[in-house]
Amino acid sequence: MNIKRTMNLESKTIENTDAISSQILKTTKKKLGLIPNMYSVMANNTALLDGYVSAYNSFRANAGFSPQEQEVIFLSIAFENECEYCMAAHSFVGDNMTQVPIEVTNAIRNNSEIPDQKLKALSIFSRAITSKRGLPTASDIDNFLNAGYNETHILGVIAGVGIKTMSNYFNHIFNTPVDDAFKSRIWNKK
Numbered sequence: 001m002n003i004k005r006t007m008n009l010e011s012k013t014i015e016n017t018d019a020i021s022s023q024i025l026k027t028t029k030k031k032l033g034l035i036p037n038m039y040s041v042m043a044n045n046t047a048l049l050d051g052y053v054s055a056y057n058s059f060r061a062n063a064g065f066s067p068q069e070q071e072v073i074f075l076s077i078a079f080e081n082e083c084e085y086c087m088a089a090h091s092f093v094g095d096n097m098t099q100v101p102i103e104v105t106n107a108i109r110n111n112s113e114i115p116d117q118k119l120k121a122l123s124i125f126s127r128a129i130t131s132k133r134g135l136p137t138a139s140d141i142d143n144f145l146n147a148g149y150n151e152t153h154i155l156g157v158i159a160g161v162g163i164k165t166m167s168n169y170f171n172h173i174f175n176t177p178v179d180d181a182f183k184s185r186i187w188n189k190k
Contacts, residue, residue, distance in 0.1 A: 007174045012043035020046045024053050038085060038167060038176050048166065055163045063156035065122075067098035072119050073160040075108045076126035082189045083168035085176045091185035109187055121147030122157075129161050
């Protein structure tokens, strides 16, 4: 059984962190209108914050998936890793920024049938890569490819798993409180 331990790192601000983290926090606030709680505590270690944000931005720009597909990947990984913070945040982003159909987001959140077959295959494959620790079966790969994806997309899913592993593990250890902006999509594992 895992026992929660209280962690004591302070939330950093634009004013009280190092130059690299400060710039990341400034850019994030300008883009989103807020600094997510996750970022403000990650700012205690610039390698983590910079690595996460750089990989996240590159995934968004270069992974070869539409914004809706990106959100399906992130939500599916967060579901598999049972990350309550990322489930709330990416549900909010899906609803308000990347326009994922609510029935798709809710299906991932509820572990029920995803109505879109291609997004269903993407979710299943993302979860398989996560749960099987990068060791999918030939059937997992074939089902993904048969849904209309290609081998390059496998690499994109791997990138997504790497990114969400950083944030999911961070949120587990530091028990990151869900930001007010995301509270309408709080998720509790069942």
